[in-house]
Amino acid sequence: MARAATTTDAFNAVAEPRRRQILDLLAQGERPVNDLVAQLGLAQPQVSKHLRVLREVDLVRVRDEGRQRLYRLNPGPLRPIHAWLSRYEQMWNDRFDLMDAVLADLSEEDSNDNH
Structure with a gap:
């Protein structure tokens, strides 16, 4: 192609x-x-x-x-790029929230193991 x-x-x-x-x-x-x-x-x-x-x-x-x-x-012609990328923004935010939760759990486990 x-x-x-x-x-x-x-x-x-x-x-x-x-x-x-x-x-x-x-x-x-x-x-x-x-x-x-x-x-x-x-x-x-x-x-x-x-x-x-x-x-x-x-x-x-x-x-x-x-x-x-x-x-x-x-900047006007950048709008279609922004619109296309914004469809993925929620997915990225959800994944970052999950990663934050996992890191918080690991930090809590590490804190409990040291006591």
Whole structure:
């Protein structure tokens, strides 16, 4: 089965770790590409390529300010990812609650064994 293009939706676009790093940086505020290059330690063409993919799925918006292009996060397209993940949140919470109960029981047993 052929792999979906990275530009088809936010799910595919954020599958790449460097793109998630870019989104994390842009979540802190608007930045020029040179700032992203410095923060990521990547070559400018690589960062620009990732930004192009993120722009194509509308996760990133750009505006010109003088000779600079400033990039900012557009969180709207992340909603489907959040909605999909939220279905698993209750399951994770239930499992963490069970683990907390098991750890509390083990701690109590250990406490009783030492007395």
